[in-house]
Amino acid sequence: MKFISWNVNGIRACLTKGFLNYFENVDADFFCIQETKCQDGQVHLDLEGYYQYWNYAQKKGYSGTAIFTKHKPMSVRYGVGEEVDEVEGRIITLEYDQFYLVNVYTPNSQRDLARLPYRLEWEEKIFDYLNELDKDKPVIYCGDLNVAHTEIDLKNAKSNVGNSGFTFEERGKMSELLSSGFTDTFRYKYPDKTDSYTWWSYMNKVRERNIGWRIDYFIVSDRLRNSxxxxxxxxxxxxxDHCPILLEIELNS
Structure with a gap:
């Protein structure tokens, strides 16, 4: 099965920049997007053969997630745990017979780290949520997780230590999750690969020079590694400003 995750930084803008061409060409079983930045009724996508699940933020033009899938889920959940009214539209969980798919747009702690406490609370809830799901069946967790986990996950590590997305606290939360029974699929396949990024600033020629960060992930339960x-x-x-990432894994829906 083929999975795609992409922070589109506004689906309406991305639609004018080739989104549908990529969507059709990649022909994924599951296509997860983050930062949709739209409200119900603002976008109509005619995606033949796909079920669509959207989680809109209450705030207009902000956050939001969606999943487009060829496979009808057993259940759909918006929110974390018992929280079904998640006002920023940051998470969608689809349940299938053999796995859970969790699509997330993790809160940014902001440049001045004003939102770091909220971010760390979010991380604790996600940790508990994913581990609870994992007790039932394997989990595929994806999205813009807004953290470069290790120094090889961004171009200029030394100058970014302590900055949003590369604080010791955020990186520590990722380490805790991975050590609890989850695998970063990219690092599993490419443990030492450098210059592999998924986000670049819009500043002049930053993307052309590949001065980026790897902050988009597919993370799976450890027992899915061999698949x-x-x-x-x-x-x-x-x-x-993000690019899509891909995971192909042997699973049945």
């Missing part, structure tokens, strides 16, 4: 066929970063695909 991973392919992991890729589609850095040549434009349309957002």
């Amino acid at each position: 991973i066929n392919k992991v890729d970063i589609h850095s040549d695909v434009l349309g957002s």
